[in-house]
Amino acid sequence: MSDFSLGAFSLDHTNDLSQQEVSELQSLLAAATDNDGVRPLSEHVWLHLVRGGDDDAEHLLVRNGDHSIVGYAHLDRTDMVDGPSAEIVVHPEFRQQGIGHAVLRELVEVSHGTLRLWAHGENSAANGLAQSMGLQRHRVLWQMRRSLYSSIPDPVFPDGIRLESFAVGHDEQAMLDVNSRAFTDLPDQGTWTMDDLQQRQGEDWFDPGGLLMAWLDEPSHPSNGARELGGFHWTKVHGSTDLHDSVDDARSGTRRPGSGQHGHRAIGEVYVLAVAPPWRGSGLGRALTLAGLHHLRRRGLDQVMLYVDASNLPAIRLYEGLGFVRWDTDIMYRTPRS
Structure with missing residues (x-):
């Protein structure tokens, strides 16, 4: 059912997307990504969108006169502390027609004046949209990059640490336990469930050889016999390491957002770096980072990126010390608190 009309456009709310709607959203997101150079939705939102597991989300769909989807917003109401959060995308051919403002007004209204909005990339249209509606900066993520052509020091691990590749079907719970302990102050990351992990394992880009696990030779509690993860x-690779394959995929229409395939040179990512609290300050984080950089270089990549919260100064100092520099910024806005 249409909630209101905006000239030749209509806006609908739904909690359940059809396969046809998901397919249309794939095309919309691909067009926006190609135009803007950055994906307009976070990975977590996209994975739940195409694979399910997001039953509490609300979807806002903007359609033109042909009933095609030309705008989309994802609204997550599950955070009872900080309030609802949203992400917006408008097809490049239908921008500058008031669609973004109409969608944001609707989001603020249905959120009862308490809304957080992500803008991905410093040049994202969502930045101007949020500021024009009086939203204020709430959180900032830096994207940092480094050349893999420049020198990479050899990793030096603390005594008693053994580096192994991830064992599918065996290491999942240990990884999730460390993840939750390492990111207690970052709920987007620290609250990952087994389903969240398995969704990522099901993506085309997943490579267990690029998930480096730092195991203790001797567990802290030998009585239980379980290995302990420090x-x-x-690591993650965006795009094919064969540029020609990427371009062919784009031309044939087989590429989809989130698949890791792009019509440009592939780039590596420090996707998640987690250190258990007892091992902080031991040099384990630096060693794991360097081991991952060497792995990505062996894959034939020439550049690597990462995301880090701008307030996480120790992590930023670590990455800057390893040659990373700030490249771009994602900003979360929020409505002013009364």
């Missing part, structure tokens, strides 16, 4: 570095 930390892990999950």
Whole structure:
């Protein structure tokens, strides 16, 4: 059912997307990504969108006169502390027609004046949209990059640490335990469930060889016989390492957002770097980072990126010390608190 009309456009709310709607959203997101150079939705939102597991989300769909989807917003109401959060995308051919403002007004209204909005990339249209509606900066993520052509020091691990590749079907729970302990102050990351992990394992880009696990030779509690994980570095590759394959995929229409395929040179990512609290300050984080950089270089990549919260100064100092520099910024806005 249409909630209101905006000239030739209509806006609908739904909690359940059809396969046809998901397919249309794939095309919309691909067009926006190609135009803007950055994906307009976070990975977590996209994975739940195409694979399910997001039953509490609300979807806002903007359609043109042909009933095609030309705008989309994802609204997550599950955070009872900080309030609802949203992400917006408008097809490049239908921008500058008031769609974004109409969608944001609707989001603020249905959120009862308490809304957080992500803008991905410093040049994202969502930045101007949020500011024009009086939203204020709430959280900032830096994207940092480093060349893999420049020198990479050899990793030096603390005594008693053994580095292994991730064992599918065996290491999942240990990894999730360290993840939750390492990111207690970052709920987007620290609240990952087994389903969240398995969704990522099901993506085309998943490579267990690029998920480096730092195991203790001797567990802290030998009585239970379980191996103990000190930390892990999950690397990721965006795009095919064969540029020609990427371009062919784009031309044939087989590429989809989130698949890791792009019509440009592939780039590596420090996807998740987690160190268990007892091992902080031991040099394990630095060693894991360097081991991951060497792995990505062996894959034939020439550049690596990562995301880090701008308030996480120790992590930023670590990455800057390893040659990373700030490249771009994601900003979360929120409505002013009364």
